[in-house]
Structures are given as C-alpha cells and as structure tokens.
Amino acid sequence: MNKRLMVVGLGYSGAVVAAAAAADGWEVVSTTRGVVGPGQVAFAQAGAALPGITHLLMTAPPGEAGDPFLATHGAALPGGLRWAGYLSTTGVYGDRDGGWVDEATAPAPGQPRSIRRLGAELAWREAASGRFALDLFRVAGIYGPGRSVLDDVRSGQARRTVKPGHAFGRIHVADIGRAVLAAMARPPLRVRVLNLTDDEPAESAVVVAHGATLLGVPPPPERDYAQAAAGMSDMARSFWSENRRVSNVATKAALGLAWLYPTYREGLAAIMRSGG
Numbered sequence: 001m002n003k004r005l006m007v008v009g010l011g012y013s014g015a016v017v018a019a020a021a022a023a024d025g026w027e028v029v030s031t032t033r034g035v036v037g038p039g040q041v042a043f044a045q046a047g048a049a050l051p052g053i054t055h056l057l058m059t060a061p062p063g064e065a066g067d068p069f070l071a072t073h074g075a076a077l078p079g080g081l082r083w084a085g086y087l088s089t090t091g092v093y094g095d096r097d098g099g100w101v102d103e104a105t106a107p108a109p110g111q112p113r114s115i116r117r118l119g120a121e122l123a124w125r126e127a128a129s130g131r132f133a134l135d136l137f138r139v140a141g142i143y144g145p146g147r148s149v150l151d152d153v154r155s156g157q158a159r160r161t162v163k164p165g166h167a168f169g170r171i172h173v174a175d176i177g178r179a180v181l182a183a184m185a186r187p188p189l190r191v192r193v194l195n196l197t198d199d200e201p202a203e204s205a206v207v208v209a210h211g212a213t214l215l216g217v218p219p220p221p222e223r224d225y226a227q228a229a230a231g232m233s234d235m236a237r238s239f240w241s242e243n244r245r246v247s248n249v250a251t252k253a254a255l256g257l258a259w260l261y262p263t264y265r266e267g268l269a270a271i272m273r274s275g276g
Contacts, residue, residue: 008069009059013176020177047076057085062120070123083187085135092118096244103193103250111238133187140197144173145276149211160205163225169197169246172261182255194251200263201245207264
C-alpha cells in the first residue's frame with residue numbers, strides 16, 4: 001500500500017510528526033512558508049504536490065478567513081486521499097468550571113481563537129464528507145525538548161501562579177507523533193475526535209515547582225492569580241479564564257496506545273535525561 005503523507009506546517013509538532021512518519025517508512029512531503037529544504041514544498045505550491053498523496057495532516061492554525069489550506073488548496077484535494085488529520089485544540093470545549101469533558105462532549109468554545117478552531121474543524125468535516133476518513137485531534141498544551149517549564153525556570157521567566165483547583169492538560173510532542181501514526185494505522189470509518197492530553201491535568205504552580213526541583217534550584221515565589229492577572233497579557237488571561245479537565249480514555253483505546261509520558265513528571269524527566 002502506498003504511504004504518502006503531506007504534513008501541512010513544519011512547526012514544532014509538524015516537524016516531529018514528519019520525522020516519526022519518515023522513520024516508520026512513509027514517504028513524507030511537508031509544506032513551509034520559509035526556506036524550502038529537502039522533502040519540502042512552499043505552501044503556495046502545495047496543490048501541485050497533492051497528486052499521489054494518500055494521507056494529509058494539517059497543523060497550521062486558522063486565520064480570520066478560516067482554514068488556510070482548504071481556502072488555498074481545497075479544490076486540489078486528490079481523489080486518492082484516504083485520511084486527513086487536523087490538529088485542533090482542547091480549547092474548543094470552552095470553560096467547564098473545572099469539570100471533565102471527553103471525546104463525546106459537545107464543543108462550546110468561548111475564546112475567538114477557539115471559535116476559529118471549531119470553524120476549521122467543521123470545514124474539514126465538510127471537505128471529508130463521503131471522500132476520506134478524518135481525525136480531529138484536540139490537543140492540550142504542547143511541551144517537549146526546548147519548549148517546557150524547564151526552559152522557563154532556567155531563563156528566569158517561570159512564574160508560580162497559584163489558582164487553586166485550576167488545572168491544565170499537557171501533551172509531550174513525542175506522544176503527538178505517536179498518536180498521529182497510530183491514527184493513520186487505525187483510521188476511522190468517517191470522522192473521529194481524539195483528545196491528545198496527558199493522564200493528569202495539573203495546576204501550573206505545581207508543574208513549575210517540580211521543574212525547579214529537577215533542576216536543583218529554588219522555585220520562583222508563589223503569586224496569587226488575582227494579583228498576577230493585572231500584569232498578564234490578554235492572551236495569558238484568556239488561558240487562565242477557562243478551567244476544564246480533559247479525558248483521553250476513549251482516544252487511547254481507539255489508538256491502542258499508552259502515552260510514553262502519561263504525566264508531566266515522566267515528560268520532564270525524559271527532557272532532563274536528553275539534556276533538553
């Protein structure tokens with residue numbers, strides 16, 4: 001069976017997926033808006049590279065006009081496309097006052113960026129209808145080598161903001177790569193929602209303190225959220241304004257996976273071992 005994957009967007013997650021797929025024997029082409037390298041095409045020319053593509057992963061965020069790939073190249077999606085994946089966000093679930101949501105929970109986005117994400121999900125559902133299988137990956141906070149609380153602590157940028165009961169989900173970038181490969185190996189019949197989040201939503205202050213402990217340095221002083229919020233950016237306040245816990249039970253069952261890094265503790269320990 002031909003295995004030709006296009007990864008749209010070579011950001012942090014896209015690059016990891018592309019490398020994992022290539023190592024697994026896939027022929028991979030990636031799109032970029034920067035300098036084109038081996039195995040890459042400029043985003044503007046991606047339509048010409050679509051013939052023969054069997055699988056497609058969209059990692060780029062939507063803009064005000066919607067999903068950029070569908071807007072630019074949607075008419076060129078090949079008839080032989082068997083599967084598409086879209087990296088969305090757990091933000092589409094909106095604020096649940098700390099309650100749990102799962103893959104069957106109806107979205108209720110409250111932030112403009114999450115509303116745009118849900119719009120892009122719907123656009124991909126429409127594009128896929130009767131043509132190819134579609135996985136909607138709702139992704140929690142992404143971390144990994146070079147992008148974790150360890151880097152924040154080392155640089156002095158970490159803040160130990162305390163808001164009791166307010167938890168965030170996270171996912172190590174390596175587990176995103178594994179989940180995408182598993183999804184392509186076990187595609188849905190039509191459309192499937194997958195929650196890419198770890199097993200233990202945790203308070204930000206707890207994760208920051210753990211990172212400092214791993215590095216052998218004192219954690220930054222605690223600061224109450226109510227006082228800290230005044231100095232936060234609008235983006236930061238919007239993240240803190242929503243509180244939900246996201247279940248991944250159905251996702252792991254569907255993919256036949258257990259995460260390499262089921263909590264931030266295993267993930268940060270692995271980053272430390274790698275020198276990241």
